[in-house]
Amino acid sequence: MRDPSHPNSDPDPRRGEPARRALIEAGIELFGRRGLEGTTTRAIAHASGQNIAAIAYYFGSKDGLYLAVAQHLLVTIFGRLLPLIEHTEALLADARATAPALLQALRELCGGLLLMLTREETRTISRIISREQTDPTAAFELFYERAIVRAHRCLAGLLDRYAGADPGAIDSVLRAHILLGSILGFRLASTTVLRRTGWQQYGPREVAHIERLVCEHAEVYARALRAKARKAKPAHKSPANRKTRLR
Numbered sequence: 001m002r003d004p005s006h007p008n009s010d011p012d013p014r015r016g017e018p019a020r021r022a023l024i025e026a027g028i029e030l031f032g033r034r035g036l037e038g039t040t041t042r043a044i045a046h047a048s049g050q051n052i053a054a055i056a057y058y059f060g061s062k063d064g065l066y067l068a069v070a071q072h073l074l075v076t077i078f079g080r081l082l083p084l085i086e087h088t089e090a091l092l093a094d095a096r097a098t099a100p101a102l103l104q105a106l107r108e109l110c111g112g113l114l115l116m117l118t119r120e121e122t123r124t125i126s127r128i129i130s131r132e133q134t135d136p137t138a139a140f141e142l143f144y145e146r147a148i149v150r151a152h153r154c155l156a157g158l159l160d161r162y163a164g165a166d167p168g169a170i171d172s173v174l175r176a177h178i179l180l181g182s183i184l185g186f187r188l189a190s191t192t193v194l195r196r197t198g199w200q201q202y203g204p205r206e207v208a209h210i211e212r213l214v215c216e217h218a219e220v221y222a223r224a225l226r227a228k229a230r231k232a233k234p235a236h237k238s239p240a241n242r243k244t245r246l247r
Contacts, residue, residue: 019048019050019054019058020058022048022049022050023044023048023050023054023055023058023059023065024065024068024069024072025048026044026047026048027039027044027065027066027068027069028069028072028073028124028125028128029047029124030043030044030047031066031069031128032124032125032127032128033124033127035131035135036062036063036066036137039062041055041062044062044065063137063138066137066139067138067139067142069128069139070128070139070142070143071142073125073128073129074142074143074146074147077116077121077122077125078116078146078147080116081112081113081116081147081151084108084109084112085109085150085151085154087105088105088108088109088154088157088158089150089154091105092154092157092158092161097161099162099226102158102161102162103162103219103222103223105158106155106158106159106162106218106219106222107215107218107219109151109154109155109158110155110179110183110214110215110218111211111214111215113151113180113183114183114186114207114210114211114214115207115211117183117184117186117187118186118187118190118202118207118210120201120202122187123187123190126187126188129143130188151180152173152176152177152180153176155176155179155180156172156173156175156176158222159172159175159176159179159221159222159225160172162222162225162226163222163225163226163228163229164226164229164230165225165229175221175225178221179218179221182214182217183214186202186210186214190202
């Protein structure tokens with residue numbers, strides 16, 4: 001039986017999972033707006049309606065809650081994209097994958113990323129992820145290993161395979177990042193997009209409009225890389241032609 005005087009004892013054992021969930025939801029909002037350092041345990045407790053001791057009981061510390069928030073985001077947000085990532089990884093592992101299939105997979109992945117990022121619920125979440133890019137904590141490793149790098153490798157792999165480029169080269173990584181950045185901009189710079197377009201929000205019609213252009217951009221980019229790679233390859237000479245030239 002837990003000693004109620006111990007700092008890690010359950011402040012209200014009857015609340016259990018609802019209390020834990022309330023702390024995570026408060027953490028998503030506050031960490032997103034203020035960051036890890038700018039968020040106090042008192043503010044989290046107040047926003048969640050929980051006793052401040054509940055943070056230590058369920059998560060060990062504020063840092064522990066922050067990691068739990070990161071894990072929650074990976075499951076709830078990236079989990080929706082996971083089937084598309086797995087499909088793309090399987091396609092890239094198939095040596096028989098055709099150019100049209102690779103191009104279609106690129107369009108679908110870019111569209112899936114855009115749909116995930118333009119959901120209203122990802123507004124606060126994107127703040128956490130973008131802050132992890134500039135001031136990384138232990139949570140960055142979770143985001144990177146379980147989500148970011150997989151999506152990044154899929155984009156790079158699709159571009160490489162379709163274009164016939166050298167896989168794993170630095171240029172491949174940077175090209176994938178250029179493409180990913182063009183998609184991320186619709187969330188991270190959404191205020192500018194809305195102001196310039198005159199839209200009030202990202203509704204279904206607006207998102208469909210953006211998705212069409214993002215997929216179009218990805219296809220044009222991939223086709224240009226493919227054309228460039230083919231042009232760079234030396235023309236194949238038949239044995240007869242080589243023999244004639246040597247004469």
